Amino acid sequence: MAPDEIAIIERYFRPLSGEGAFRLLDDAARISVPAGCDLVVTKDMIAAGVHFLPDDPPDTIARKALRVNLSDLAGKGAKPLAYMLGAGFGAELGEEWLAEFARGLSEDQRSFGIHLLGGDTISVAAGPVISITAFGAVASGRMVHRFGGRPGDALYVSGTIGAATAGLEILKERRGPWDKLGREERKALVARFRVPEPRTGLAEAIAGFASAAMDVSDGLVGDCDKLAAASGCAAAIEAEKVPLPPGIGIEADESLLATLLTGGDDFEILAAVPPAKEMHFTGAARGTGIEVTRIGTLREGSGPTSVSLRGKILPLERRSFVHGRGPGT
Amino acid sequence: MAPDEIAIIERYFRPLSGEGAFRLLDDAARISVPAGCDLVVTKDMIAAGVHFLPDDPPDTIARKALRVNLSDLAGKGAKPLAYMLGAGFGAELGEEWLAEFARGLSEDQRSFGIHLLGGDTISVAAGPVISITAFGAVASGRMVHRFGGRPGDALYVSGTIGAATAGLEILKERRGPWDKLGREERKALVARFRVPEPRTGLAEAIAGFASAAMDVSDGLVGDCDKLAAASGCAAAIEAEKVPLPPGIGIEADESLLATLLTGGDDFEILAAVPPAKEMHFTGAARGTGIEVTRIGTLREGSGPTSVSLRGKILPLERRSFVHGRGPGT
Numbered sequence: 216m217a218p219d220e221i222a223i224i225e226r227y228f229r230p231l232s233g234e235g236a237f238r239l240l241d242d243a244a245r246i247s248v249p250a251g252c253d254l255v256v257t258k259d260m261i262a263a264g265v266h267f268l269p270d271d272p273p274d275t276i277a278r279k280a281l282r283v284n285l286s287d288l289a290g291k292g293a294k295p296l297a298y299m300l301g302a303g304f305g306a307e308l309g310e311e312w313l314a315e316f317a318r319g320l321s322e323d324q325r326s327f328g329i330h331l332l333g334g335d336t337i338s339v340a341a342g343p344v345i346s347i348t349a350f351g352a353v354a355s356g357r358m359v360h361r362f363g364g365r366p367g368d369a370l371y372v373s374g375t376i377g378a379a380t381a382g383l384e385i386l387k388e389r390r391g392p393w394d395k396l397g398r399e400e401r402k403a404l405v406a407r408f409r410v411p412e413p414r415t416g417l418a419e420a421i422a423g424f425a426s427a428a429m430d431v432s433d434g435l436v437g438d439c440d441k442l443a444a445a446s447g448c449a450a451a452i453e454a455e456k457v458p459l460p461p462g463i464g465i466e467a468d469e470s471l472l473a474t475l476l477t478g479g480d481d482f483e484i485l486a487a488v489p490p491a492k493e494m495h496f497t498g499a500a501r502g503t504g505i506e507v508t509r510i511g512t513l514r515e516g517s518g519p520t521s522v523s524l525r526g527k528i529l530p531l532e533r534r535s536f537v538h539g540r541g542p543g544t
Numbered sequence: 545m546a547p548d549e550i551a552i553i554e555r556y557f558r559p560l561s562g563e564g565a566f567r568l569l570d571d572a573a574r575i576s577v578p579a580g581c582d583l584v585v586t587k588d589m590i591a592a593g594v595h596f597l598p599d600d601p602p603d604t605i606a607r608k609a610l611r612v613n614l615s616d617l618a619g620k621g622a623k624p625l626a627y628m629l630g631a632g633f634g635a636e637l638g639e640e641w642l643a644e645f646a647r648g649l650s651e652d653q654r655s656f657g658i659h660l661l662g663g664d665t666i667s668v669a670a671g672p673v674i675s676i677t678a679f680g681a682v683a684s685g686r687m688v689h690r691f692g693g694r695p696g697d698a699l700y701v702s703g704t705i706g707a708a709t710a711g712l713e714i715l716k717e718r719r720g721p722w723d724k725l726g727r728e729e730r731k732a733l734v735a736r737f738r739v740p741e742p743r744t745g746l747a748e749a750i751a752g753f754a755s756a757a758m759d760v761s762d763g764l765v766g767d768c769d770k771l772a773a774a775s776g777c778a779a780a781i782e783a784e785k786v787p788l789p790p791g792i793g794i795e796a797d798e799s800l801l802a803t804l805l806t807g808g809d810d811f812e813i814l815a816a817v818p819p820a821k822e823m824h825f826t827g828a829a830r831g832t833g834i835e836v837t838r839i840g841t842l843r844e845g846s847g848p849t850s851v852s853l854r855g856k857i858l859p860l861e862r863r864s865f866v867h868g869r870g871p872g873t
Contacts (some may be wrong), residue, residue, distance in 0.1 A: 260631075301589045
């Protein structure tokens, strides 16, 4: 691999390091947990051809690798602190690719107020394979889990559902209501597939008022199944309430709606909120500028989430989008 | 990938999970830092064909992935707590391989008193690529760094140097003094290449008495260069004092000695110890049953470590063993 790992680390990764990283000159890092907080940790790997397209812009690969982890933290009510980077690069990557990859990390570090703690750069036979471990802080005892929801809790989702799926369809040149959108709107959908928007701003509202939460990464319906099952409940979603991306909502027929509600890479937050806390939750969310929408409820029972469209069950051929990412943490 | 990731996690990885992992049913884990301790974190990745041979036994791949990280923690004076596992598997791996891989992790968890916190399992085009993030605890303010050494400090090394290099030479069917060893002794050398022995037991002695330390992973001489440079010193090693593996020491000619002193994968500890603390350090080490040997000193100055053999400079064609692992942390 050329340029070699030492040069890569010095040139591109050292400038990203911060407190506890010892300028990447040591064998390990130190994490300082803010007083009164619990430390939350998550690790998502992404690989070429599985989670991103091999010719995606390198800065978007870096951002996606980082942001899927920040999204997990947000779903647990945790604010991001720092991250470790494991990078497996193939021999074919040049200086320009690496510089763009590091630029993506650098800009996202500033956006999310985090820094690089350390990690490892290795050669792999087929890459890139990016493994990030991200650390976040939540007030002691306030980490929110998939479990914890109760029958009667309202189900909320942040932002819109289906933008990344629409973006992937556009990249694959499949037909849909996006054909009627302008060039900039279509680009925005593709951007949401390539670069998720982790809902870091919602962390406090979730830690304060949600009984259960998770990020929606493998399809809203399937992820709702998981939250409900972990909470010992069943769930019901009213599909007409699910916020779709601008320009797609009114055009979506049943089949497209089913695709969007089960497509991957939304990286929005699904939260169960007890009725008594709904006003606090929506109020706290409003203060962040991130839209949250009530899309259903948790109920007594078990089994797959019931998804209805104006009172009728919506037919679903799949519940989740699977691209080789397991559930894990 | 078959069996799919959900099945892999349920069958093989869930049984490895412990406190803070929420049975791998959540999106993130919680780390509890013991009272009065700092949290130390390290991340080393290993890939097939780079850090291990593709047909190595799967349990040894798992152990090596874990132990290279535990070795980093030991070098910082930290005792291991838990780890996150990122696993990129190729489609060709079957149930038997995975079961053996998990068995390696499980047995090592028991040996080192740690548990799995979470992680991610993905498909990759060419694997396995294993990315472990390991967490350790050290008494607050006692983390030991590469920097911190002072002129006059003694240099100690744990165990023996060169066993893994000899093991790799045996695997590659190269000639050497190991040809005269018995089958079991040769197997032991190969085992040291495949499965390092992280010096976890020395953590307390290092945290208590070393001014600087690191694990020796890329060759004793090159790693000594790094410790000395980080400490703003020069170093001198007396090669005749370096403990070589049983059966090799007396047979080692100058050329072999140079190979062993610059070969990789020793995963011993190199520690700088101020003269006033040497008796404490060696006493504490003796209590653990891990041999430590004084091999040289730190001096005023800078530049590459001087390596002498009975008073004469030992010629070295390389200083480090490079297999694509950068310095990083």
